[in-house]
Amino acid sequence: MPELDNLNPNRPNLCSSLRWKGLFYTATEKDPDVQPSNSGYFWCLHSQTCLGPDGGLAEPGECDKPTRGCHKGEVPLA
Amino acid sequence: MAEYKWPDAEKRQYIGKRISRIDGPDKVSGRAKYSYDINRPGMLFGKILRSPHAHAKVVSIDTSVAEKMPGVKTVKVINGPGYELQWAGQEIVALAAETESQAEDAVRAIKVQYEKLPHFVNEADRSKAPESYLRKPNENATGDVSKGFAEADVTVEGFYGNDVITHCCLEAHGLVTEWADDKNVLIHPSTQSVSPIGPELARALEMPASSVRVKMDHIGGGFGSKFPIDIWGIEMTKASKQAGGKPIKYFLDRDAELAVAGTRPSLYAKVKVAAKKDGTITAWESDAWGSGGMGNINGPLPYVFSRIPNTKTKHQTVATNVGPQRAWRAPNHPQLALVTMSAMEDLAAKLNMDPLDFFLKNIELTGARAVTYKDELMKAAEMIDWKKTWRPRGEGGLGSTKTVKRGLGLSIHTWQGGPHNSDCDIIINPDGTAEIRIGTQDLGVGVRTVLNIVVAETFGIPLDWVKVSIGDNRYPVSGGSGGSTTTGGISSSSRRGSVDALNLLFEKVAPTLGTAADKLEAVGGKIQVIGDPTKSMPWKQACAKIGVQPLVARGKHPGQGTLASAGVGGCQMADVSVDIETGIVKMNKFVAVQDCGLVMDLKTAESQVFGAMIMGVTYALYEEKIMDDHSGRMLNGNMEFYKLAGLRDIGEFKVHMMTGPGYDERGPIGLGEPPTNSPGAAISNAVANAIGVRVPTIPLTPDRVLAALSQAGAKKEGRG
Numbered sequence: 001m002p003e004l005d006n007l008n009p010n011r012p013n014l015c016s017s018l019r020w021k022g023l024f025y026t027a028t029e030k031d032p033d034v035q036p037s038n039s040g041y042f043w044c045l046h047s048q049t050c051l052g053p054d055g056g057l058a059e060p061g062e063c064d065k066p067t068r069g070c071h072k073g074e075v076p077l078a
Numbered sequence: 079m080a081e082y083k084w085p086d087a088e089k090r091q092y093i094g095k096r097i098s099r100i101d102g103p104d105k106v107s108g109r110a111k112y113s114y115d116i117n118r119p120g121m122l123f124g125k126i127l128r129s130p131h132a133h134a135k136v137v138s139i140d141t142s143v144a145e146k147m148p149g150v151k152t153v154k155v156i157n158g159p160g161y162e163l164q165w166a167g168q169e170i171v172a173l174a175a176e177t178e179s180q181a182e183d184a185v186r187a188i189k190v191q192y193e194k195l196p197h198f199v200n201e202a203d204r205s206k207a208p209e210s211y212l213r214k215p216n217e218n219a220t221g222d223v224s225k226g227f228a229e230a231d232v233t234v235e236g237f238y239g240n241d242v243i244t245h246c247c248l249e250a251h252g253l254v255t256e257w258a259d260d261k262n263v264l265i266h267p268s269t270q271s272v273s274p275i276g277p278e279l280a281r282a283l284e285m286p287a288s289s290v291r292v293k294m295d296h297i298g299g300g301f302g303s304k305f306p307i308d309i310w311g312i313e314m315t316k317a318s319k320q321a322g323g324k325p326i327k328y329f330l331d332r333d334a335e336l337a338v339a340g341t342r343p344s345l346y347a348k349v350k351v352a353a354k355k356d357g358t359i360t361a362w363e364s365d366a367w368g369s370g371g372m373g374n375i376n377g378p379l380p381y382v383f384s385r386i387p388n389t390k391t392k393h394q395t396v397a398t399n400v401g402p403q404r405a406w407r408a409p410n411h412p413q414l415a416l417v418t419m420s421a422m423e424d425l426a427a428k429l430n431m432d433p434l435d436f437f438l439k440n441i442e443l444t445g446a447r448a449v450t451y452k453d454e455l456m457k458a459a460e461m462i463d464w465k466k467t468w469r470p471r472g473e474g475g476l477g478s479t480k481t482v483k484r485g486l487g488l489s490i491h492t493w494q495g496g497p498h499n500s501d502c503d504i505i506i507n508p509d510g511t512a513e514i515r516i517g518t519q520d521l522g523v524g525v526r527t528v529l530n531i532v533v534a535e536t537f538g539i540p541l542d543w544v545k546v547s548i549g550d551n552r553y554p555v556s557g558g559s560g561g562s563t564t565t566g567g568i569s570s571s572s573r574r575g576s577v578d579a580l581n582l583l584f585e586k587v588a589p590t591l592g593t594a595a596d597k598l599e600a601v602g603g604k605i606q607v608i609g610d611p612t613k614s615m616p617w618k619q620a621c622a623k624i625g626v627q628p629l630v631a632r633g634k635h636p637g638q639g640t641l642a643s644a645g646v647g648g649c650q651m652a653d654v655s656v657d658i659e660t661g662i663v664k665m666n667k668f669v670a671v672q673d674c675g676l677v678m679d680l681k682t683a684e685s686q687v688f689g690a691m692i693m694g695v696t697y698a699l700y701e702e703k704i705m706d707d708h709s710g711r712m713l714n715g716n717m718e719f720y721k722l723a724g725l726r727d728i729g730e731f732k733v734h735m736m737t738g739p740g741y742d743e744r745g746p747i748g749l750g751e752p753p754t755n756s757p758g759a760a761i762s763n764a765v766a767n768a769i770g771v772r773v774p775t776i777p778l779t780p781d782r783v784l785a786a787l788s789q790a791g792a793k794k795e796g797r798g
Binding site for chain 1: 161162164168214216270271274278281282302305306307308309311312343370371372373374375376378381382384393395402403404405406409410411414444445446447492493494496497498499557558559560561563564566567635636642643644645
């Protein structure tokens with residue numbers, strides 16, 4: 001069952017601060033006969049909401065744009 | 079040598095038996111400490127000023143008065159001038175003070191100027207949405223839908239949906255956070271992510287992940303909403319540092335909890351579905367929309383009957399200025415089940431078919447799980463006495479009176495439930511006691527009990543010889559507790575770890591028993607030569623051979639052997655009575671039949687299903703996040719008007735777990751989500767069967783039931 005392209009996190013240049021539920025557990029087995037359960041629930045590590053620090057949407061389709069002001073390849077450690 | 083595979087049915091001492099939760103006494107006596115119960119010496123209390131507007135720009139903020147107020151230790155602007163707020167309740171300023179009332183007073187003293195902007199908060203009528211709030215639709219097609227409808231003898235068209243509801247965790251979101259020194263943080267969060275949340279906080283604060291300690295013993299509900307550290311977790315940890323590392327306690331007030339801590343998206347759909355006279359479904363077409371706040375949502379239809387040959391679907395997100403969505407126990411599935419199963423039952427009614435026969439007729443359209451669904455439908459029908467009780471729609475079910483109509487409805491559902499990655503340490507002490515340490519949390523499924531069962535079963539020892547330690551990020555990393563992934567993951571890792579530990583013990587014991595380690599087994603509190611109780615040693619005596627240092631093994635999932643799998647089916651049937659004068663729906667009986675692979679503890683498994691059914695009755699009949707068009711704010715952000723079912727509302731529940739051959743060999747599969755998916759659909763179908771008309775949207779509140787009856791009456795009389 002195709003899913004909304006904007007919600008597909010498998011894309012290059014994805015901001016390292018984008019978060020979604022699936023990152024918090026990695027389910028190793030999947031049943032192909034069960035429909036995808038991606039809720040569309042994404043959030044930014046820094047704002048902790050569905051909006052990034054710049055006020056734009058925190059979603060794969062929006063967070064793969066390195067030109068976006070808040071886009072991070074890596075988060076620096078102090 | 080012990081093997082990783084699960085023991086055969088006749089050898090199981092604890093697995094699959096009815097065992098009470100080991101943390102039950104602590105919970106019912108109040109000894110169990112939730113993060114909300116943590117109070118630290120010198121603790122400050124955090125509060126957050128939140129947006130009163132659904133959509134506004136922050137023009138200016140003046141915190142000067144608040145900063146000088148008694149007891150106030152730290153004030154920090156989260157979203158400052160120029161920030162565009164997108165929902166009422168969004169965070170603006172965080173502060174902490176010595177007492178809760180001082181913090182509340184200080185919040186009230188902050189002056190903020192806003193530029194109000196237009197908002198949109200109710201999306202059921204999509205035509206009212208501003209153009210900029212309508213996202214690009216997702217469209218899909220299979221087969222030839224025109225041909226499918228042309229081949230059909232009967233077609234029905236309907237509108238179905240459910241409103242946005244909110245998480246209503248009885249322990250609110252929040253944490254106690256403190257700095258042990260200027261580099262190390264200790265947090266007691268209410269979270270589903272014991273292992274992942276520390277690195278998340280560290281990364282947000284740009285500090286080493288090793289510097290964040292996470293400790294929590296119990297969680298009062300999460301349902302998918304408590305994965306992130308959340309903005310309040312980050313800001314209060316910053317505030318604690320500003321206050322010299324003093325502990326700060328911050329938990330959301332109930333109104334904020336209901337407004338901003340997560341919603342389940344709405345889903346509405348216009349559906350057209352068709353079948354031949356014999357009930358064979360030929361085509362499906364749907365135009366669906368819904369909202370999860372500002373973000374996009376997904377909604378693949380039709381649900382479970384995913385192999386209908388000709389389909390055409392469209393799904394569109396409608397943005398709203400409502401608090402953001404979060405995963406809510408089986409994201410999407412309850413909504414999709416409602417739309418699909420309602421349309422199916424409407425089609426069966428138009429065909430004059432019993433929906434049970436109609437579902438069975440089309441069961442192959444569900445794919446590989448068709449046989450499971452068939453078995454479950456038959457079992458549920460037996461439990462609710464379907465064939466004896468069911469009557470065609472509108473005839474008034476068995477026992478109906480002039481004003482109270484009885485009806486039956488059904489639904490089927492699925493969920494992945496695959497095991498998550500999981501590590502654990504299994505420790506055997508020289509005194510014969512054992513311990514498991516694992517960075518997981520019990521979200522309510524009975525994790526402690528499951529771990530206890532697996533370890534004790536593997537060692538063949540009493541349950542109370544095993545200590546279960548969870549809820550600490552110093553323990554081996556396990557996945558976040560959610561998505562019905564926990565039981566599969568932790569059962570697998572704890573079994574492998576226990577088997578490895580046991581084989582290490584066999585090595586120590588084998589010389590004394592005069593045999594090789596691979597000839598030993600652990601049974602009934604003894605280590606013995608396989609099948610020969612005369613050559614044995616009591617467990618405790620065997621453990622004394624370890625020496626003085628405990629024996630430790632690391633269990634992992636994934637690992638060797640297949641100990642868990644994914645994918646379940648389930649079926650639910652509801653028996654309701656509807657008072658057609660008041661519109662009140664009463665649950666008479668509700669039955670659930672569910673598989674979850676190998677049941678680890680029958681009692682907690684059934685308990686999971688009971689919990690889901692209660693939650694299901696609640697969202698089917700009562701729950702609704704009521705948003706005010708005018709102010710853009712939630713009108714029922716409290717426990718008085720955000721309605722949850724009570725004991726008298728749920729009726730008689732019956733649960734049957736599908737176990738034994740065909741199920742057990744799959745290993746454990748997660749159970750938290752699946753039984754939540756069908757209640758809305760089954761209850762909505764039962765109401766339609768009782769009163770003869772479809773109440774299009776849930777919750778099935780009295781006003782909606784009466785409106786549907788009134789509209790149907792008007793149509794019948796030629797007025798509608």
